[in-house]
Amino acid sequence: MNMEIQAALDVADETDSFLQITDVIYDKEAELGYDALTDAEKTVFCVDGLLREMENGGFVQFFHHEVGAHAEDTLEALERIKAKETHTLLDRLVAFFDDRHVPQDEDERIARFDQIESEYADDIAEIDDRFYDCSENLVGLTLKFVSRNLRDFH
DSSP states (O other): OHHHHHHHHTOSSHHHHHHHHHHHHHHHHHHHOGGGSOHHHHHHHHHHHHHHHHHTTTHHHHHHSGGGGGHHHHHHHHHHTTOHHHHHHHHHHHTTSGGGOOOSSHHHHHHHHHHHHHHHHHHHHHHHHHHHHOOOOHHHHHHHHHHHTGGGOO
């Protein structure tokens, strides 16, 4: 896998490079499961999951789908890639959950987030807007992280 990741890093287009790396990691996750990923691989997996859900409907989508079960790991991933603004935004959302506990069970997580959303709709909309206005290049930050941690991709 390490050679595939290195080859992907050598692709000139940032988006293509990122997509090639995520393809390799998603294949490993599909074959062996999320827990088999290294912390570095989980970082890419979680950042990609966040980006995909944000493109499809914002933080509501994030918490309504499987990647929302990895909210804590996503916060750690954002720390690892040094995405301070995005980390702050997601952290604000996680703080809406009782004891900062985002349920792993999808139905439970959706029900809890829907309650949160009904109570804090304006706050969530503002957090979504701040994400879209954010100047952080999550793809670029992730690629730099991968370059610095290449040995951690197996």
